[in-house]
Structure formats: structure tokens, C-alpha cells
Amino acid sequence: MSTPILHHYEFSTFSEKIRTALGAKQLTWKSVDIPGMPPRPLLTPLTGGYRRAPVLQIGADIYCDTHAILSALERFKPNPSLFPAGQEGLARGLGFAWERQMWVPTIGVLVHFIGEHIPPEFIKDRKEGYLGIDISKAAMAPQFEEHVQFVRAQIAWLAQCVTAHKYVLGDQLSAADLACWQTIFLLRKNCPPEVDALLNLGPILPWYERIAAIGHGTHSVMSAEEAFEVAKAAKPMPITHIAAGGYPEGISVGSKVSVTPEDNARVPVVGTLLACDAFNMVIHRHDDVAGDLNVHFPRLGYTLAKA
Ligand SMILES: N[C@@H](CCC(=O)N[C@@H](CS)C(=O)NCC(=O)O)C(=O)O
Structure with a gap:
């Protein structure tokens, strides 16, 4: 599995949350510094338009929102857990x-x-x-x-x-x-x-x-161009964390959908629904240059609709 790549900027406090999670899990990661506001020309094709920070990339899997990112990091390295058993x-x-x-x-x-x-x-x-x-x-x-x-x-x-x-x-x-x-x-x-x-x-x-005092784990700088090349060279990972059949709101897997934050930065990301349960949604997008990408969102805070 490839190294996690965090697209973030220094003064972003939601990014600091993830940098600290990477530290708590003692992970080694790549750091892509993005501008504090758009345009973010090499990140937008990866997310499909999601405009908030941070974004986590693992190969051709793109995780939008800290809630999807924390779940992804938890699967990537379960211990120490950030979701204590029973809580x-x-x-x-x-x-x-x-x-x-x-x-x-x-x-x-x-x-x-x-x-x-x-x-x-x-x-x-x-x-x-x-x-x-x-x-x-x-x-x-x-x-x-x-x-x-x-x-x-x-x-x-x-x-x-x-x-x-x-x-x-x-x-x-x-x-x-x-x-x-x-x-x-x-x-x-x-x-x-x-x-x-x-x-x-x-x-x-x-x-x-x-x-x-937890710190940020071990990281090294990666350019946006290099991160883009990583996505281009990779294929999305098989989805093993979402059971088949949990389709919400009558929208079945394979449908063309949009996913939109419900609170702010309400830019819809459009793709094909691959998997969805009570916690996570994954859509597939094909970018002409980056190729096949799976974009992951949490259910909490996002609206899924037929596109
Ligand atoms: N619910 C989102 C909120 C993320 C968020 O609002 N991040 C701020 C930066 S701290 C942001 O995106 N600001 C606008 C921008 O950078 O374009 C999450 O948990 O990731």
C-alpha cells in the first residue's frame, strides 16, 4: 500500500487535526503544500471539485473531509486506535x-x-x-x-x-x-x-x-506534480470496508451521483456510486489525465443525490 499523501496548508486547523492524527499513529507520510485558497490546479482534478482542506491521497484513492480521512487512517494503521472500542x-x-x-x-x-x-x-x-x-x-x-x-x-x-x-x-x-x-x-x-x-x-x-506534544509523525515534502503522478500511476484499491447492499435513499450502486457538503463550500462532486453504508460513500471518477480515481466522503455532513 502506498504512503499516505496529505494535501494541506500550514495555517489550516482541520489539517492540523490530521497532522496530529498522523503523529498519534506514528505514520510516515508525504506533505503536499497547497495554497490557502483556490485555484489548486493539481488537486481539483483528483477530488473532482471538493474545495476544502485537507485532502488525503493514498495512490488513486482520494479522501475528502477529516472524518473520511480519520476512518481511512484507522484502516491503514489500526493501532493506536482513534476510535476506542465501544466508543x-x-x-x-x-x-x-x-x-x-x-x-x-x-x-x-x-x-x-x-x-x-x-x-x-x-x-x-x-x-x-x-x-x-x-x-x-x-x-x-x-x-x-x-x-x-x-x-x-x-x-x-x-x-x-x-x-x-x-x-x-x-x-x-x-x-x-x-x-x-x-x-x-x-x-x-x-x-x-x-x-x-x-x-x-x-x-x-x-x-x-x-x-x-503528539507532533506530526515523520513526513517529507512532495510536490503537487509528484502527487498527481502517483495518482496517475496507481489504480484505486478494492473497497473492502463497505458491505454490499447498504444502498441509501434508493440510490443503487452504479448510479451517477453527486456528493455535496451540506454546511459550506457546497461544490458537488459528480461520479458513479461504488459503495455506501451508514458511514462512508465512495464514488468513482475518471479524469482525462489522472485516470481512474475513487473519491471517498463521510456520510455525516454530505448530501448524496442522483446526478
Ligand atoms: N468538514 C471539513 C471541514 C474542512 C474545512 O473547513 N477546512 C478549512 C481549512 S481549516 C477549509 O477548507 N477552508 C477553505 C479552503 O481551504 O478552501 C473537514 O472535516 O475536513
Whole structure:
């Protein structure tokens, strides 16, 4: 099986979640640095248009969204597991709920502190191609108090978990930790130290530092061109993790479908449905240059429709 290739950019906090997962699993991986906003001319043909970061590539298999990526890494190297036995559902659902609820309030707090340094073209891209809202400091200022209250209330229950045990679900690091941690990482990395008091982060700092110390595993740089060549030379792997017959919503395998994020960056990716269960969807795409590709998405957060 070929080496995992992560397409990501340094200041992407969802990418930091995956870099840390790669570290927790002590994996060796290739790092492709992508721009912080489109165009991403050698990545888009691999994903079929999915525009968010990060994206994981293993040969000609392309994994979109951190939730599909974590599941792929778990299959690639099961131990140490990020889905503790008996708590798989919690690890999955809690992480998803946290990120869905926390993303905009976190950005609200972030831009309060550093908004004046964000270039106008970035604000424009995030409004027009990603979040659909104006994330400039001025536009988010009226909701600042509300966002702070929201984040503090979430941190309060997180603190109950991670002061009672080492990690959110107990003694073992899980996907839920990585999801909660990454939004706080974005703030602590970029805001002045006063953000700790503002959000009452004190009680969670030992947990925060424990995860920050995990690192990113062993990685080396790969160019986008080299990653593209890897995809071109490879064939998608057989799908062994999804049982046949679990077709959702009356859409059968072999149908032409679109898969679209339901929250933001709503660019549909079109292909042929290969497999689908309650957790994962795989579509096949043929790119004129890259060849045959299997593109993987989580079910959580994506809409599957007949194309
Ligand atoms: N649900 C997605 C969210 C990913 C996400 O929103 N990533 C941010 C970067 S931290 C992004 O894609 N921003 C827009 C972009 O880079 O084009 C996931 O878990 O991967």
C-alpha cells in the first residue's frame, strides 16, 4: 500500500487535526503544500471539485473531509486506535457536533483579535467560495459577545471531561479529542495570550498541551506534480470496508451521483456510486489525465443525490 499523501496548508486547523492524527499513529507520510485558497490546479482534478482542506491521497484513492480521512487512517494503521472500542459512535458524533457548532463562533473570536491582518482577497474568498458569510472583523464584531459566550459554554463541558480523565472519552486519545482540540489550537496559535482567560481555557490546558506534544509523525515534502503522478500511476484499491447492499435513499450502486457538503463550500462532486453504508460513500471518477480515481466522503455532513 502506498504512503499516505496529505494535501494541506500550514495555517489550516482541520489539517492540523490530521497532522496530529498522523503523529498519534506514528505514520510516515508525504506533505503536499497547497495554497490557502483556490485555484489548486493539481488537486481539483483528483477530488473532482471538493474545495476544502485537507485532502488525503493514498495512490488513486482520494479522501475528502477529516472524518473520511480519520476512518481511512484507522484502516491503514489500526493501532493506536482513534476510535476506542465501544466508543466509536461517541468519538465520531461528538467530534462532528463540536466542529459543526464551534466553527463560526471560533472564527468570530479569531477575527476579533487578528482580523485586521487578514487580506481582503482572503475575506472575499471565504465569503464567496466557502462560508457564505463575511468574516471581516467589522462584520463579525456585533456577534463577538455571543460567540465568546457560546465558546465558553462549550469549553465548560469539555473541561469537565478532560479534568475527570486524560482525554475526552477516558484514558485513550480519540477522534473526539482531535476535533475539540483543533478549534482551540486555531485560537491559541493565533491570538494573544489573553484568549485563555477570555474563554476560560485554564482547566483544559494540561489536556491541550498533551495533544500538542503528539507532533506530526515523520513526513517529507512532495510536490503537487509528484502527487498527481502517483495518482496517475496507481489504480484505486478494492473497497473492502463497505458491505454490499447498504444502498441509501434508493440510490443503487452504479448510479451517477453527486456528493455535496451540506454546511459550506457546497461544490458537488459528480461520479458513479461504488459503495455506501451508514458511514462512508465512495464514488468513482475518471479524469482525462489522472485516470481512474475513487473519491471517498463521510456520510455525516454530505448530501448524496442522483446526478
Ligand atoms: N468538514 C471539513 C471541514 C474542512 C474545512 O473547513 N477546512 C478549512 C481549512 S481549516 C477549509 O477548507 N477552508 C477553505 C479552503 O481551504 O478552501 C473537514 O472535516 O475536513
